[in-house]
Each structure stands twice: as C-alpha cells, then as structure tokens.
Amino acid sequence: MSNAEVAAEAGATVSGALDLVVRAERAYTPEGVRAVEVGVHQGRIVAVEALGAGLEGARVVDVPSDQVLLPGLVDSHVHVNEPGRTEWEGFASATRAAAAGGVTTxxxxxxxSIPPTVTVDALNVKRAVAGPKAFVNVGFWGGAIPGNLADMRPLLDQGVFGFKCFLLHSGVDEFPSLTADEMQQVMEELEPVDGLLIVHAEDAHIIDSAPQAHGQHYSDFLASRPRDAEDRAIADVIERAKRTGARAHILHLSNADSIERVRQAKADGVRLTVETCPHYLTLVAEEVPDGATAFKCCPPIREESNRDALWAGLLDGTIDIIVSDHSPATAEVKGVDHGDFGEAWGGVASLQLGLxxxxxxARRRGVSLEHVLGWMATKTSAFVGLESKGKIAVGADADLAFFAPEQSFVVDARxxxxxxxxxxxxxxxxxxxVHSTLVAGREVDFETPTGQLLSAN
Structure with missing residues (x-):
C-alpha cells in the first residue's frame, strides 16, 4: 500500500467509517507494548491510536485484560501434504490448526504432496485445492529437483516464494535430492532474479556411512544422523552461495556446532539466513522415551546443551527465525504401534502449538514475548517478503491474535x-x-474459509 493509499484509508477514522475497532490494554507494536485502539478498514489497519482516542467502527472489540493483542504469526515451513497425501494433513485441517495457534499466514x-510443486501445472493443481479450504493466508514454495531448472523462472513469475531442495534423500521418491554441483546450478539460475533457495542441509555421504537406525532406542536413531552431516552440508551451502552471490537459507537448524560457521559467513557478506524450530528449542534427546516415534524428525532433536546453544544463537541474531516444520503423518506411518525409529516417518506435528x-x-529462560514475536512474526514476514504481515501498524494487514500469556493448559493431542x-x-x-484469531479483520470461525492465496509478486 502506498503512502497516499494509507492516508486515504486513514481518513476513514475521521468519518467513523471503520469496519472494526480493537481496543487493547497491551498490544505488541513496532514501537513496543502499548495501550491502543486499532482501526481496521477493508482488511487493513488504518489507525493505531492511544487507548481512549475514541475510534468508532461498525464493530468494536475489547481485548480482555488478561490477554494481549499480537500480530498474526507467519510460519514459512509447513507441510500440508495435499493433494496426494491428504490423509496425513490437508489445507482445511492445517489452516484451522494454524488459526487456533495464532498463525495467520x-x-x-x-x-x-503429489504432484510436488516443481512445475507451474503442479502449482496450479495445489492452488485449486487450497483456495476453497484456506482458513488463513497461504503461499507456496517451489521445489528444486534434478532437471527442473527451466521451470524455475515460470514458477517465480507465478508467485512462488522461492525453491526448496534436499542434499540427501527427501523421504519421498517423487522429490529427488540435488548434488552440491546441482545446487550451485540452481543458485546460478536464481541469482540474477534475486530468487531464494532454501536447503535441507544434511550430507548424504555422511548419513549413508553412519550406523543405520533401527529399533526403539532414540540414541540409535540419533547416531544415524550425526552432527557432522549437518555441518558439512551447511558448509557446502555457504561455499556455493559465496561463489554465486545467491540468497540461501538453512532450514531447521538442529546442530548448534554450525552456529559459528553461520556467524562467520554472515560477517563475510554471504547472503544467508537460518531458521530453527520449536522441537529443537523445547525438547532434548535425553528425555525421549524408547519407542516414542512421535519425536522422530530429520535432522534430529539433540542434547540439552545443544538446545541451550540454539537459544544463544537466536538471542545473538545468528539464527534469524523460528518456524514449525510441521510435518505430520498418520499414526501408522509414524510407527506409533511398533515404535521403531528406523521405520517411522520423520516429522513433528506442531503447527497449532508453536507459539x-x-x-x-522463553518465559522459563527470562526471554521476552517481544523476542518471540520477532522470531515468529516480524522477521518471518520479512524473510518471505510479506511486508504487510507480522506487525500491528498502519498499512499492515489486520491479521491479529488475542493471546493470554499467563494462562496454562495441558496438550491433548486428540x-x-x-x-x-x-x-x-x-x-x-x-x-x-490463543483465544481468537483475525485474518484481514475477520475472526476465524473454523466453519467458513476466508484465507487468501498469496503470491510473492
């Protein structure tokens, strides 16, 4: 939205023609925690005034005093799996879960999914499926696999946010991995148009040489995904990004040993960003029970000291964002009955629970909610180029959440x-x-999908 458009819409505050006014004693804004009245017109925030300003609207909502007003979160790493593996998840269930967790994009x-999003035709199939079922806003990554270089510019033209690749087997045969040289070719294709490559960084040769996971002991699975595999692959990504000048992003960092390498690369001017995930920040290998395959993910949950180092990397800015890597599957595919870590699907379901x-x-560690929102809303929206998301500010989309930070609950998976x-x-x-979530100023009712499909263009 241009400054002129913002000013024109803000004029609605004078005439009282706002669609919605949200009043909150505590709202997390770019200027800090404030008592505010937020005016919404046609799905956008057109006014943020001090509480008591007297904004008038067709609807006025007061945030209860034990709740705070947050910008909706942006989760840039979600496996919805539809079409093709909709029994694992799907756009209706995934976006309902997102909304229930305060995630609006x-x-x-x-x-x-089958087909994977590696051609424009496949993207169109996914959009056709997602559109009628989206309770929150949905965008799409493209895929980088052997042989689809020619599809990348057309996919960018159609609005994908970048491309994902694997440096080892992806877990599904229809999405093959790239070699380091093939990854460099993708970077060379993307660099002239400032395209982004996001990488599952584990080295295939090191993984293949490691002991193969089997049985119910988590320690055996952990040994099958050694730290060196992640560190070596991250070094490859950094080296190829340095050669090409392309933008690169490390997905789901689990190995804190790589933080210093990342820090140095950033200092050297490599165009690199890094994410980690709630499971690496909240779970530890020492506490995974035998046979508890719900904990299996790749790369794996590591030791408590590693978790502490990941938090340090977030706080010093080396790690940029936190995203869910929501990668669910059925109980059968997750191996719930047999508990064999070698056979179970590797992925953690957490989309609704991330915040x-x-x-x-963070609360246990004395880290502020402002920090959390930076990693999960403000910086994630900037990372994918959605500058109108992830903040409570004039001109931003009215994607909001009502959140009670001191209210506790016990997770019931069912x-x-x-x-x-x-x-x-x-x-x-x-x-x-999360008590309520608004997308474009409308409360998500979990019955009527009103989310929008997003384009990076």
Whole structure:
C-alpha cells in the first residue's frame, strides 16, 4: 500500500467509517507494548491510536485484560501434504490448526504432496485445492529437483516464494535430492532474479556411512544422523552461495556446532539466513522415551546443551527465525504401534502449538514475548517478503491474535485441529492460550474459509 493509499484509508477514522475497532490494554507494536485502539478498514489497519482516542467502527472489540493483542504469526515451513497425501494433513485441517495457534499466514512446502510443486501445472493443481479450504493466508514454495531448472523462472513469475531442495534423500521418491554441483546450478539460475533457495542441509555421504537406525532406542536413531552431516552440508551451502552471490537459507537448524560457521559467513557478506524450530528449542534427546516415534524428525532433536546453544544463537541474531516444520503423518506411518525409529516417518506435528511452545520455554529462560514475536512474526514476514504481515501498524494487514500469556493448559493431542492426533507434546503443560484469531479483520470461525492465496509478486 502506498503512502497516499494509507492516508486515504486513514481518513476513514475521521468519518467513523471503520469496519472494526480493537481496543487493547497491551498490544505488541513496532514501537513496543502499548495501550491502543486499532482501526481496521477493508482488511487493513488504518489507525493505531492511544487507548481512549475514541475510534468508532461498525464493530468494536475489547481485548480482555488478561490477554494481549499480537500480530498474526507467519510460519514459512509447513507441510500440508495435499493433494496426494491428504490423509496425513490437508489445507482445511492445517489452516484451522494454524488459526487456533495464532498463525495467520503459512507458506506450504513443495512436498509431500503429489504432484510436488516443481512445475507451474503442479502449482496450479495445489492452488485449486487450497483456495476453497484456506482458513488463513497461504503461499507456496517451489521445489528444486534434478532437471527442473527451466521451470524455475515460470514458477517465480507465478508467485512462488522461492525453491526448496534436499542434499540427501527427501523421504519421498517423487522429490529427488540435488548434488552440491546441482545446487550451485540452481543458485546460478536464481541469482540474477534475486530468487531464494532454501536447503535441507544434511550430507548424504555422511548419513549413508553412519550406523543405520533401527529399533526403539532414540540414541540409535540419533547416531544415524550425526552432527557432522549437518555441518558439512551447511558448509557446502555457504561455499556455493559465496561463489554465486545467491540468497540461501538453512532450514531447521538442529546442530548448534554450525552456529559459528553461520556467524562467520554472515560477517563475510554471504547472503544467508537460518531458521530453527520449536522441537529443537523445547525438547532434548535425553528425555525421549524408547519407542516414542512421535519425536522422530530429520535432522534430529539433540542434547540439552545443544538446545541451550540454539537459544544463544537466536538471542545473538545468528539464527534469524523460528518456524514449525510441521510435518505430520498418520499414526501408522509414524510407527506409533511398533515404535521403531528406523521405520517411522520423520516429522513433528506442531503447527497449532508453536507459539505456546516457544513462549513457554522463553518465559522459563527470562526471554521476552517481544523476542518471540520477532522470531515468529516480524522477521518471518520479512524473510518471505510479506511486508504487510507480522506487525500491528498502519498499512499492515489486520491479521491479529488475542493471546493470554499467563494462562496454562495441558496438550491433548486428540483435541488439536491437526488431522492426526500424533505429537510429542501430548500431555505437556504449556503457557499461552490463543483465544481468537483475525485474518484481514475477520475472526476465524473454523466453519467458513476466508484465507487468501498469496503470491510473492
């Protein structure tokens, strides 16, 4: 929105023609925590005034005193899996879960749907499926696989937010991995148009040489995904990004040993960003029970000291954002009955729980909610180029959440809006309850999908 458009819409505040006014004693704005009245017109914020200013609107909502007003979160790492593996998740269930967790925008991964999002035709199929079912805003990543270089510019033209690749087997045969040289070719294709490559960074050769996971002991699975595999692959990404000048992003960092390498690369001017996930920040290998395959993810949950180092990397700015990497599956595929870590699907279901998970651990560590929102809303929206998301400010989209930070609850996997009741957080007490979520100024009612499909263009 241009300054002139913002000014024109802000004029609605004078005439009282606002669609909605939200009044909050505590709202998390770019200027800090404030008592405000937020005026909304046609889905956008057109006024943020001090509480008591007397804004008038067709509807006025007061945030209860035990709740705070937050910008809606942006989760740029979500596996919705539809079409093709809709029994694992789907756009209706995933976006309901997102809304229940205060997430107002998700960016869908190019796998594990069938077909994967590696051509414009496949993107069109996914959009056609998602559009009528989206309760929050949905954007899409494209996929980088061997042989689809020619599809990348057309996919960018159609609004994908960038491209994902793997440096080892992805877990599904229809989305093959790239070699380091092929990854460089993708970077060379994307650099002239400032395209973004996001990378699952684990080295295939090191993984293949490691002991193969089998049985119910988590320690055996952990040994099958050694730290060196992640560190070596991250070094490859950095080196190829340095050569090409392309933008690169490290997905789901689990190995804190790589933080210093990332820090140095950024200092050297490599165009690199990094994410980590709630499961790496809240869970530890020492506490994973035998046979508890709901905890399996790749790269894996590591030791408590590693978790502490990841938090340090967030606080010093080396790690940029926190996203869910919501990668659900059915109980059968997750191996709930047999508990064999070698056979179970690797992925954690957490889309609805990301905010309370991270906030609970941050609260325990004395880290502010402002920091959490920076990592999960403000910086994630900037990372994907959605500058109108992730903030309570004039000109921003009216994507908001009412959040009770001191209210606790116990996770019941069966009560979550995820399609399958499989999560490592079942029975865990957390702080922070999302009471209401608004998308473009409309409260999500979980019955009528009103989310929009987003384009990076």
């Amino acid at each position: 998700i960016i869908d991964m190019p796998l594990n 309370p998970l991270v906030w609970s651990e 009560a979550l809006r995820h399609k399958n009741p499989v999560t490592p957080y079942d029975g865990r007490e957390l702080f922070g309850v």
